[in-house]
Amino acid sequence: MDRMAAEQQIIKLKKRIEEESRHYYIEDNPQITDQEYDQMMRELQDLEDQWPDMVSPDSPTQRVGGMPLPFFEKIVHTTPMLSLGNAFDENDLRDFDRRVRQGLGNQSVRYVCELKIDGLAVSLRYENGLFVKGATRGDGTTGEDITQNLRTIRSIPLRLPEPITMEVRGEAFMSKFAFDRLNKERAEREEALFANPRNSAAGSLRQLDPKIAASRTLSTFIYQIGEIDGRQIDSHSEGLTFLEQLGFSVNQERRTFDEIEEVIQFVQSWTIKRPELSYEIDGMVIKVDSFAQQQELGFTAKSPRWAIAYKFPAEEAVTQLKDIEVS
Numbered sequence: 001m002d003r004m005a006a007e008q009q010i011i012k013l014k015k016r017i018e019e020e021s022r023h024y025y026i027e028d029n030p031q032i033t034d035q036e037y038d039q040m041m042r043e044l045q046d047l048e049d050q051w052p053d054m055v056s057p058d059s060p061t062q063r064v065g066g067m068p069l070p071f072f073e074k075i076v077h078t079t080p081m082l083s084l085g086n087a088f089d090e091n092d093l094r095d096f097d098r099r100v101r102q103g104l105g106n107q108s109v110r111y112v113c114e115l116k117i118d119g120l121a122v123s124l125r126y127e128n129g130l131f132v133k134g135a136t137r138g139d140g141t142t143g144e145d146i147t148q149n150l151r152t153i154r155s156i157p158l159r160l161p162e163p164i165t166m167e168v169r170g171e172a173f174m175s176k177f178a179f180d181r182l183n184k185e186r187a188e189r190e191e192a193l194f195a196n197p198r199n200s201a202a203g204s205l206r207q208l209d210p211k212i213a214a215s216r217t218l219s220t221f222i223y224q225i226g227e228i229d230g231r232q233i234d235s236h237s238e239g240l241t242f243l244e245q246l247g248f249s250v251n252q253e254r255r256t257f258d259e260i261e262e263v264i265q266f267v268q269s270w271t272i273k274r275p276e277l278s279y280e281i282d283g284m285v286i287k288v289d290s291f292a293q294q295q296e297l298g299f300t301a302k303s304p305r306w307a308i309a310y311k312f313p314a315e316e317a318v319t320q321l322k323d324i325e326v327s
C-alpha cells in the first residue's frame, strides 16, 4: 500500500472506530462484535507502525499513554469547581424553592433534576476540538492533572466533531458490575478490596501508571459546561443537549419541572428505583434551568444559590470489607 492509500485507510479506520466506540460506550448499543472492533484496531495500529508520522493524538491507539508519572502536576481551574449545598428532606427542598423564588422576585422558575452520580468530579479541557487536559476537582480551585488517565476512558472523546475550545465538568465512575468484577479479581490475588465503586474510581484515576487506569473499566457522565468560546447557550438543559450532540456521555434520566412539588415526587420515585441502576447515585441535583436566573441568584461563599443536592438516606450500613488502595 502506498503512502496516499495508507493515509486514506487510517482516516477511514479512525472514523469507523470512533463511530463504533460511541455506539458501544456512549449509547450502550454495539453495532459490531468485539472481534471486528479488535480487528480494526489491529489494522490501524499496523498502519501507524508503518507510517509513524501519520499518528495523531486523537487516534484511538493513543488512549493508553506512555510511562508512569513520578507525580501529578497541579492545575488551577479556569472557573472554580463548586461544591453543592445539601437538602436532606422534602422541607429542605421547599426552603430551597422559597429562597430561589424570593431571589428572583417571584418570576416563574424551571428546575432541572439530575441523578447525583456517586463518583469523582473531573474537569475536561478541549482546545480547537482536541482533548488537551483533564483534572480532578481537588479543593475546587486547584486539582491534579490526570489527563493521561482520563484519556483511557473510552466515553471521553479525544476529538469533538467541531473545533471548539471549552471546558466541561462531569463525574467519572465505575459501574456496579465493573466494581464487583474488579473486587473479585483482587480477592483472587489476595489484594485489599475497594469498599465501594466511588473509591475504586478514585483509586483508579489516582494511579500514576496509565496502563493500570486503562485496565479499570471507568465511565463518565458529563453534566456541566464551564467556559465555552463564543456559542450562545441560554439554559442548563440546552447545554446538556449540546453536550450530547458533541458526543459526550450525558445521563438520560434528567427531567425538568416547573413546581417543587413535582421535583419532590421525582426525587421520591428515584429513592425507590435507585437499586435498579447499573451505577451508584447518592441523591439528586436540582438546578435552576435558566442561565440568566442562575446569574441573578449568584453564589454563596462556596456554593451556587441556584442548585442544591438532595441526599438520599444512607442505605442500611452493610459491613464492607475495609479497603486501602495499594499503590
Ligand SMILES: NC(=O)c1cnc(OC2CCCC2)nc1N
Binding pocket: 082, 084, 114, 115, 116, 117, 118, 119, 171, 223, 224, 285, 304, 307
Ligand atoms: N455528581 C453529580 O452527578 C453532579 C454533581 N454536580 C452537579 O452540578 C454542580 C456542578 C456545579 C454546580 C452544580 N451536577 C451533577 N449531576
